[in-house]
Amino acid sequence: MSDASEMITLTIDGQQVTVAAGTTILEAARSLGCDVPVICYHEATTPNGLCRICVVGADGGRLLQPACIVPCRAGMVVETRNERVERSRRTILEMLSSAVNLAEAPAIQSLLDEYGAQPDRFPAAEKRDHTLIDDNPFYVRDYSQCVLCWRCVQVCAEDAQYTYALALDHRGFDTHVSTAFSVPMPESSCVFCGQCVSVCPTGALKPKIEFGLEQGWTLEQIWENTRFLQKNRRKRG
Numbered sequence: 038m039s040d041a042s043e044m045i046t047l048t049i050d051g052q053q054v055t056v057a058a059g060t061t062i063l064e065a066a067r068s069l070g071c072d073v074p075v076i077c078y079h080e081a082t083t084p085n086g087l088c089r090i091c092v093v094g095a096d097g098g099r100l101l102q103p104a105c106i107v108p109c110r111a112g113m114v115v116e117t118r119n120e121r122v123e124r125s126r127r128t129i130l131e132m133l134s135s136a137v138n139l140a141e142a143p144a145i146q147s148l149l150d151e152y153g154a155q156p157d158r159f160p161a162a163e164k165r166d167h168t169l170i171d172d173n174p175f176y177v178r179d180y181s182q183c184v185l186c187w188r189c190v191q192v193c194a195e196d197a198q199y200t201y202a203l204a205l206d207h208r209g210f211d212t213h214v215s216t217a218f219s220v221p222m223p224e225s226s227c228v229f230c231g232q233c234v235s236v237c238p239t240g241a242l243k244p245k246i247e248f249g250l251e252q253g254w255t256l257e258q259i260w261e262n263t264r265f266l267q268k269n270r271r272k273r274g
């Protein structure tokens with residue numbers, strides 16, 4: 038285990054930086070103002086290096102390092118952006134866009150532009166296709182827009198709520214977020230805290246009112262479809 042009081046010095050993009058032992062490359066790079074893109078990473082969740090968009094070059098090594106989980110080492114020389122790093126990020130973005138509907142993920146769309154990704158490079162026939170789940174008055178779930186960042190699962194568990202209503206289900210390409218035994222959300226342990234919706238980086242999880250407005254629902258329809266919310270508000274008032 039590293040001693041957090043120990044300070045180490047490394048070089049990132051030609052700039053020397055001294056950080057506490059245990060600091061990740063991403064944290065050190067950000068302290069210098071270096072722009073390292075992230076998708077699965079969120080300040081409120083435990084980093085897990087799932088999406089790999091934050092990879093950087095380290096010590097000229099063959100393997101790129103996921104900056105969100107790899108701790109800095111003394112004397113390390115990091116390149117946050119070079120030709121290999123760009124090619125890797127571009128390929129990840131192209132694969133993501135071949136499988137996931139990113140129409141409501143503007144931050145990822147910007148990365149596609151920035152890295153010159155060609156979404157058509159991989160066949161789109163294999164896009165993840167899930168039916169929108171509308172099973173409660175609070176939010177809807179469209180897992181065809183899910184990038185499997187795991188943030189919702191993590192905030193529902195040890196990172197925040199300790200409710201454990203969500204988990205990953207199935208394997209490989211069919212992996213998706215679900216409740217235990219795929220029961221409707223009101224039958225799960227969900228307490229409708231909304232934390233999963235707040236950390237979702239795409240439109241996969243959406244408040245019911247926002248969804249209703251997008252669908253062109255009338256006020257009466259919104260009232261009817263979220264009436265549990267309204268009843269609760271009345272009770273509290």
Ligand code: SF4
Nearest residue numbers: 183184186187189237
């Ligand atoms: S639903 Fe949203 S937060 Fe959850 S894994 Fe998918 S993209 Fe991430």
